[in-house]
Amino acid sequence: xxxxxxxxxxxxxxxxxxxxxxxxxxxxxxxxxxxxxxxxxxxxxxxxxxxxxxxxxxxxxxxxxxxxxxxxxxxxxxxxxxxxxxxxxxxxxxxxxxxxxxxxxxxxxxxxxxxxxxxxxxxxxxxxxxxxxxxxxxxxxxxxxxxxxxxxxxxxxxxxxxxxxxxxxxxxxxxxxxxxxxxxxxxxxxxxxxxxxxxxxxxxxxxxxxxxxxxxxxxxxxxxxxxxxxxxxxxxxxxxxxxxxxxxxxxxxxxxxxxxxxxxxxxxxxxxxxxxxxxxxxxxxxxxxxxxxxxxxxxxxxxxxxxxxxxxxxxxxxxxxxxxxxxxxxxxxxxxxxxxxxxxxxxxxxxxxxxxxxxxxxxxxxxxxxxxxxxxxxxxxxxxxxxxxxxxxxxxxxxxxxxxxxxxxxxxxxxxxxxxxxxxxxxxxxxxxxxxxxxxxxxxxxxxxxxxxxxxxxxxxxxxxxxxxxxxxxxxxxxxxxxxxxxxxxxxxxxxxxxxxxxxxxxxxxxxxxxxxxxxxxxxxxxxxxxxxxxxxxxxxxxxxxxxxxxxxxxxxxxxxxxxxxxxxxxxxxxxxxxxxxxxxxxxxxxxxxxxxxxxxxxxxxxxxxxxxxxxxxxxxxxxxxxxxx
Numbered sequence: 001x002x003x004x005x006x007x008x009x010x011x012x013x014x015x016x017x018x019x020x021x022x023x024x025x026x027x028x029x030x031x032x033x034x035x036x037x038x039x040x041x042x043x044x045x046x047x048x049x050x051x052x053x054x055x056x057x058x059x060x061x062x063x064x065x066x067x068x069x070x071x072x073x074x075x076x077x078x079x080x081x082x083x084x085x086x087x088x089x090x091x092x093x094x095x096x097x098x099x100x101x102x103x104x105x106x107x108x109x110x111x112x113x114x115x116x117x118x119x120x121x122x123x124x125x126x127x128x129x130x131x132x133x134x135x136x137x138x139x140x141x142x143x144x145x146x147x148x149x150x151x152x153x154x155x156x157x158x159x160x161x162x163x164x165x166x167x168x169x170x171x172x173x174x175x176x177x178x179x180x181x182x183x184x185x186x187x188x189x190x191x192x193x194x195x196x197x198x199x200x201x202x203x204x205x206x207x208x209x210x211x212x213x214x215x216x217x218x219x220x221x222x223x224x225x226x227x228x229x230x231x232x233x234x235x236x237x238x239x240x241x242x243x244x245x246x247x248x249x250x251x252x253x254x255x256x257x258x259x260x261x262x263x264x265x266x267x268x269x270x271x272x273x274x275x276x277x278x279x280x281x282x283x284x285x286x287x288x289x290x291x292x293x294x295x296x297x298x299x300x301x302x303x304x305x306x307x308x309x310x311x312x313x314x315x316x317x318x319x320x321x322x323x324x325x326x327x328x329x330x331x332x333x334x335x336x337x338x339x340x341x342x343x344x345x346x347x348x349x350x351x352x353x354x355x356x357x358x359x360x361x362x363x364x365x366x367x368x369x370x371x372x373x374x375x376x377x378x379x380x381x382x383x384x385x386x387x388x389x390x391x392x393x394x395x396x397x398x399x400x401x402x403x404x405x406x407x408x409x410x411x412x413x414x415x416x417x418x419x420x421x422x423x424x425x426x427x428x429x430x431x432x433x434x435x436x437x438x439x440x441x442x443x444x445x446x447x448x449x450x451x452x453x454x455x456x457x458x459x460x461x462x463x464x465x466x467x468x469x470x471x472x473x474x475x476x477x478x479x480x481x482x483x484x485x486x487x488x489x490x491x492x493x494x495x496x497x498x499x500x501x502x503x504x505x506x507x508x509x510x511x512x513x514x515x516x517x518x519x520x521x522x523x524x525x526x527x528x529x530x531x532x533x534x535x536x537x538x539x540x541x542x543x544x545x546x547x548x549x550x551x552x553x554x555x556x557x558x559x560x561x562x563x564x565x566x567x568x569x570x571x572x573x574x575x576x577x578x579x580x581x582x583x584x585x586x587x588x589x590x591x592x593x594x595x596x597x598x599x600x601x602x603x604x605x606x607x608x609x610x611x612x613x614x615x616x617x618x619x620x621x622x623x624x625x626x627x628x629x630x
Contacts, residue, residue, distance in 0.1 A: 113206070131160065144173070144175060144228065147231055150241040165595075182208050231256070234257070254619075256556045260590040264571070265499050266542045282512040302453045302457040324458060329476075334476060343502065349463070352373055357370050361373075553579055560582070
């Protein structure tokens, strides 16, 4: 199955202080697709068939290579593979866009904050895409609100397909639904395809919010609905935009639902600790997160072994075999690349730690991570069963962390000793000439037993990187021209310093990864200067938007799933009666915005109910203010 989109270059943490090189850094595929936008048929040469990996053009007939694996085919017939990719790999939403939704275009101002002197006096514009869904809107009902989704860093379809909370409540609210696409993403390109390559200067959160405000102002008046209540919704970066719009445009936005919005992820915010992200990822890999109790410790040991093994040429050859790498590991820096490759997979499992199989982190129907993917990955790292559902619920519901951690540490120690004992037993069997037993899904021939922990680590990462089960080998070669594939999101990171956990947020010594040192702002600056010729503004977003300080604001719901590592930077306590925090102990990345399921937990169902009650209150209060004005 195919994953298409463009990979971005990113800063190498280990080399940041000298800015020696740039490297590609892959986000989970679904997020990468949303950040780079859809790829048209004109750009078939940029498609990659992920894991089964046929690169459609630019390779000799007979050898097709791709992002994550390499497959040799006796006769590589390009048109046939194009057809197969179109039929098998085109993104299909788990929930199709409702038929009443209409794609439309709006002539949007390019620069809302400066006037350009032109011969005709007209300001430059571009075409912004939006969707309107009005099947349930009752214009005659003064309380019929507009539910507005503030588009994220990607094409609209991915967000529309995964924001069931809006669609499922539109009828009861008599609401119109409006989704707006973020400039420079999807089809809303100011300077044609890949506008960020032409001129990214107008790509800022402030310009995007001004787009949305201008769009709402124009459309509501065109519809005769200037007095309608507008409630903004958003998840992740979109949640940040929704909350920021409530503060910046209170005369347009009556209330905001900001799901998994990391508004506190900026330097200067009180308590800002980038490594907190990876601490939550680690917690998800323990019994407290519902995983096998020894998982995090085994992962930690595996990373130690990875670096120790990769410190010699012979060890790097063993590492190539254990990780099923297509190419030899050239040096110790590629050992670090391999480590980050695995770390990125655990990032995806934590963010997408949903209780159901989902393609949200992979980007394609049929390429789903399993339910509770972190727990599934952890089962590759151990033979110890995960806690029962009742035990997990007890942990998540609030068993004191100290007590739980003590039990976890003891179980982990016992299990790790047992695991190493199994390794020793298998090593003896190998010495005696017996075939080594490969772990499930991981037959790698006669892998030496001391590398079994690395094989297990690769198996854990393969849940993401070999989601189709068709890979024969993996590649870590993500290098390319210096700035040819740097995406628009990296530009936003390099100016306003918006969220990017890898490679900017280092994991600390208490995580299950390895100590990546302190947060290196100068490394960020070096990367941005080399990649974009810009210097990021360290405190821009804090000064503009206030971080986690929401005093003087009203009508915002900040919801966070506690399994989501971005909750480390969220608003986690009520600010006032109308700026409230909704916490979902078993929730992942904006899972509350997704379509309801019969197996949703009481906490998740209750969170959605709370959000809807706040929305109803905002609509009622807005209606009362209108009546008082009349």
